[in-house]
Amino acid sequence: xxxxxKIVRDRLQRPGSMPEETHPDADLLTAFAERSLAVGERDHxxxxxxxxxxxxxxxxxxxxxxxxxxxxxxxxxxxxxxxRWPVLRWGVLAAGLLAVTSIGVLQFSRRQQxxxxxxxxxxxxxxxxxxxxxxxxxxxxxxxxxxxPKSALTLAPGExxxxxxxxxxxxxxxxxxxxxxxxxxxxxxxSNQFHGGVAxxxxxxxxxxxxIGGPVHRDVTPDRAFASAPAGQSAANAAPLKQNxxxxxxxxxxxxxxxxxxxxxxxxxxNATQDQxxxxxxxxxxxxxxxxxxxxxxxxxxxxxxxxxxAESAELRNYADTKSPAPRWTxxxxxxxxxxxxxxxxxxxxxxxxDGSMSFNLVSQSKSELxxxxxxxxxxxxxxxxxxxxxxxxxxxxxxxAISSNAAEVWAxxxxxxxxxxxxxxxxxxxxxxxxxxxTLTGDIVSIQFSDPRNGTVTTSxxxxxxxxxxxxxxxxxx
Amino acid sequence: MPxxxxxxxxxxxxxxxxxxxxxxxxxxxxxGLSRESFAEVLGDVATKxxxxxxxxxxxxxxxxxxxxxxxxxxxxxxxxxxxxxxVFLTRYREKLYLSALxxxxxxxxxxxxxxxxxxxLYGTSTREGERVSKxxxxxxxxxxxxxxxxxxxxxxxxxxxxxxxxxxxEEESEEGVQLAAPEPEPVRxxxxxxxxxxxxxxxxxxxxxxMVLAVYYLDGRTLAEIARMLGVHESTISRKxxxxxxxxxxKILAHLxxxxxxxxxxxxxxxVDVRDLQVDIRRxxxxxxxxxxxxxxxxxxxxxxxxx
Numbered sequence: 001x002x003x004x005x006k007i008v009r010d011r012l013q014r015p016g017s018m019p020e021e022t023h024p025d026a027d028l029l030t031a032f033a034e035r036s037l038a039v040g041e042r043d044h045x046x047x048x049x050x051x052x053x054x055x056x057x058x059x060x061x062x063x064x065x066x067x068x069x070x071x072x073x074x075x076x077x078x079x080x081x082x083x084r085w086p087v088l089r090w091g092v093l094a095a096g097l098l099a100v101t102s103i104g105v106l107q108f109s110r111r112q113q114x115x116x117x118x119x120x121x122x123x124x125x126x127x128x129x130x131x132x133x134x135x136x137x138x139x140x141x142x143x144x145x146x147x148x149p150k151s152a153l154t155l156a157p158g159e160x161x162x163x164x165x166x167x168x169x170x171x172x173x174x175x176x177x178x179x180x181x182x183x184x185x186x187x188x189x190x191s192n193q194f195h196g197g198v199a200x201x202x203x204x205x206x207x208x209x210x211x212i213g214g215p216v217h218r219d220v221t222p223d224r225a226f227a228s229a230p231a232g233q234s235a236a237n238a239a240p241l242k243q244n245x246x247x248x249x250x251x252x253x254x255x256x257x258x259x260x261x262x263x264x265x266x267x268x269x270x271n272a273t274q275d276q277x278x279x280x281x282x283x284x285x286x287x288x289x290x291x292x293x294x295x296x297x298x299x300x301x302x303x304x305x306x307x308x309x310x311a312e313s314a315e316l317r318n319y320a321d322t323k324s325p326a327p328r329w330t331x332x333x334x335x336x337x338x339x340x341x342x343x344x345x346x347x348x349x350x351x352x353x354x355d356g357s358m359s360f361n362l363v364s365q366s367k368s369e370l371x372x373x374x375x376x377x378x379x380x381x382x383x384x385x386x387x388x389x390x391x392x393x394x395x396x397x398x399x400x401x402a403i404s405s406n407a408a409e410v411w412a413x414x415x416x417x418x419x420x421x422x423x424x425x426x427x428x429x430x431x432x433x434x435x436x437x438x439x440t441l442t443g444d445i446v447s448i449q450f451s452d453p454r455n456g457t458v459t460t461s462x463x464x465x466x467x468x469x470x471x472x473x474x475x476x477x478x479x
Numbered sequence: 480m481p482x483x484x485x486x487x488x489x490x491x492x493x494x495x496x497x498x499x500x501x502x503x504x505x506x507x508x509x510x511g512l513s514r515e516s517f518a519e520v521l522g523d524v525a526t527k528x529x530x531x532x533x534x535x536x537x538x539x540x541x542x543x544x545x546x547x548x549x550x551x552x553x554x555x556x557x558x559x560x561x562x563x564x565x566v567f568l569t570r571y572r573e574k575l576y577l578s579a580l581x582x583x584x585x586x587x588x589x590x591x592x593x594x595x596x597x598x599x600l601y602g603t604s605t606r607e608g609e610r611v612s613k614x615x616x617x618x619x620x621x622x623x624x625x626x627x628x629x630x631x632x633x634x635x636x637x638x639x640x641x642x643x644x645x646x647x648x649e650e651e652s653e654e655g656v657q658l659a660a661p662e663p664e665p666v667r668x669x670x671x672x673x674x675x676x677x678x679x680x681x682x683x684x685x686x687x688x689x690m691v692l693a694v695y696y697l698d699g700r701t702l703a704e705i706a707r708m709l710g711v712h713e714s715t716i717s718r719k720x721x722x723x724x725x726x727x728x729x730k731i732l733a734h735l736x737x738x739x740x741x742x743x744x745x746x747x748x749x750x751v752d753v754r755d756l757q758v759d760i761r762r763x764x765x766x767x768x769x770x771x772x773x774x775x776x777x778x779x780x781x782x783x784x785x786x787x
Contacts, residue, residue, distance in 0.1 A: 003724060004692070004696060004727055004728070005677075005731065005749050005750070007673055007674070007677045007731075008677055008680075008681065008727055008731075009696050010677075011677045011678055012693050012696065013697060025616070026616075026626055026633060027616075027617065027618045027619075027620040027621060027626060028620060029629050030620065030621030030622065030625040030628075031621040033621070033625060033629075034621045035710050036544065036620065036621060043686050046686035046687050046690050047686040049690045049693070049694075050686055050689035050690040050692075051693070053693075053697065053698060054636055056694055056698055057632070057698070058629060058632040058633050058636055059629075059632075059708055060694075060700065061582050061628075061631075061632035061636070062582075062625065062628040062629040062631070062632040064628070065578075065581055403712065405712060405713070449710060449711070450710075451710035476543075478540070478543075478544055
């Protein structure tokens with residue numbers, strides 16, 4: 001951390017040139033801490049806090065219990081004293097290096113395994129014939145453990161030659177599902193038309209209608225903090241990935257309120273790699289369903305150009321693995337939202353306004369209008385699809401980001417009131433349209449700030465502020 | 480008694496316009512606060528925070544930001560409503576003590592702190608024959624729970640400052656001699672040009688950046704603590720502090736060279752003796768006795784300096 005010259009510290013202590021001010025009252029300090037002050041008032045309080053140590057102390061002491069970590073307000077030096085013992089210092093360093101090395105080796109070996117499994121997936125045309133002759137039955141019991149990958153799939157006898165291929169597919173799907181339990185995902189109850197894990201609409205080139213009904217609930221980890229950054233600044237998450245408590249697939253779902261929506265998936269001609277990923281998703285759906293909530297998991301993959309071939313696919317699948325580096329987010333100079341899955345070495349545009357050869361909209365009638373946009377891979381469309389596909393919407397110019405500490409939950413806002421939200425690191429995005437008493441947010445979003453997963457404020461270019469206290473389910477316009 | 484500003488017509492109109500909606504949200508009737516009293520409270524709060532020439536729309540928008548349910552509860556308690564006190568105690572009594580414990584970090588001090596605040600909230604003191612409750616000053620800008628924590632923190636900071644001075648006096652009595660104030664550390668007077676260059680560089684920072692610098696370098700808070708104070712991610716603060724450290728140095732050097740120093744002279748002037756660093760940090764962390772503002776009681780304490 002860059003230190004400042006001593007003269008800076010000396011001058012910081014000097015009383016300001018402003019006339020003696022009265023201290024902000026308890027109401028203003030409380031409102032400041034709770035982010036409910038107007039911009040001008042907040043600035044005024046900040047100017048005072050920059051000069052008044054007592055008020056800074058009060059703001060710190062008054063933070064809620066979950067947000068105050070240090071037991072002693074003056075003990076930053078005291079807490080660090082034990083680190084001055086040379087033995088402990090070196091011991092901690094050695095332990096850290098060992099842990100990092102172990103994780104790196106483990107990660108490397110897992111990626112190698114996945115790469116090998118992916119290259120042996122059955123091509124689409126072969127798989128279609130397998131489906132016709134050997135319908136699959138997958139159990140819908142409790143989520144299988146990693147020790148039971150093979151028992152999740154039962155094949156009709158006589159399919160020995162194809163059994164090996166299917167098993168490998170299921171193993172890879174199982175590997176995905178094992179890792180997916182630790183990350184949030186959008187969960188929808190299964191449709192009767194999804195069956196066998198690989199049959200149904202997605203892989204077969206036909207459109208499928210899926211009914212989604214019933215409320216689903218989101219279980220938000222309370223200790224996630226958010227970072228917000230205006231456009232033009234990198235929002236890369238430098239903090240190490242937090243080990244969130246493991247969450248079962250049954251409890252991590254997104255709440256969709258309002259009318260029961262219809263979800264339609266339209267497929268187009270796809271390359272073999274995409275088909276395999278889709279089938280893996282479908283198989284994963286069944287494997288993850290529990291007895292109480294037998295729900296299909298839909299995880300959309302972002303529209304990303306292939307980078308390093310299978311390595312990119314592996315990167316995306318491996319995101320669910322909590323040991324993978326957390327994704328980093330930024331807004332490019334041209335307003336594009338970008339994500340890096342390799343610690344910032346490469347950045348890829350996240351095209352939330354991409355045309356959907358595989359796109360679907362989910363609209364519910366609620367105070368907050370939600371649209372789920374599936375981030376589809378860029379691929380060659382057939383002429384038929386090109387004719388029937390809707391005209392691609394104009395790309396969004398993003399200007400504001402808010403990112404949780406584990407980079408899984410991201411709010412991105414930009415021009416014309418566009419506001420997107422993801423809870424799984426960018427695999428599935430939800431378009432949120434804040435509305436309050438018939439008024440919807442339409443201005444350019446310039447700032448998004450979330451003090452915790454539930455409470456946030458979105459500010460627009462026309463100085464209006466929209467607040468939510470339920471993670472974007474409902475919004476209230478402040479000014 | 481603070482002089483209340485007259486309520487403007489715009490505020491009155493906004494209150495009348497929003498009253499039905501806010502009254503419904505506040506559940507006044509259930510806690511013994513009349514609609515008229517509630518309207519009066521709204522008018523007072525709006526007048527306190529809004530500029531004199533605000534429009535009706537601005538006033539209405541401001542009123543809609545208030546935590547009206549908690550505001551009504553606090554004001555009903557201040558007025559002595561028993562139903563309101565039942566609700567208040569149910570919701571906040573335990574939280575009050577837990578917050579005091581977290582602030583004071585010691586059970587007896589926490590109980591003492593919480594009890595004294597509780598007494599002020601209940602209104603054990605009177606003014607002009609009327610019971611005065613601290614809850615009458617709650618305006619609903621923030622949550623009532625947060626306000627209670629802030630008031631506890633204010634009281635704690637006041638007590639801590641008073642205790643420091645009292646402990647110094649006790650030490651003096653035990654020793655039986657007049658303890659001379661320690662010799663001040665010899666401070667090399669800073670170059671005036673360096674001071675002005677530093678002031679200019681600091682003036683170029685926005686208020687939030689300046690506050691972050693003060694909290695980090697003067698108060699010694701961690702990046703995580705600062706992030707929580709400002710409601711941002713720790714990495715944001717980390718980048719901010721790092722960036723400011725680099726940019727301040729550059730700006731100061733630029734100002735110094737503009738004032739006629741050579742680059743080398745400027746760097747020498749800036750990189751003052753590192754041996755002074757530890758000493759100055761300790762000195763700078765010591766709180767000066769600043770202006771009193773929190774407690775209504777004025778405690779006259781003879782400090783060591785005064786008795787000298």
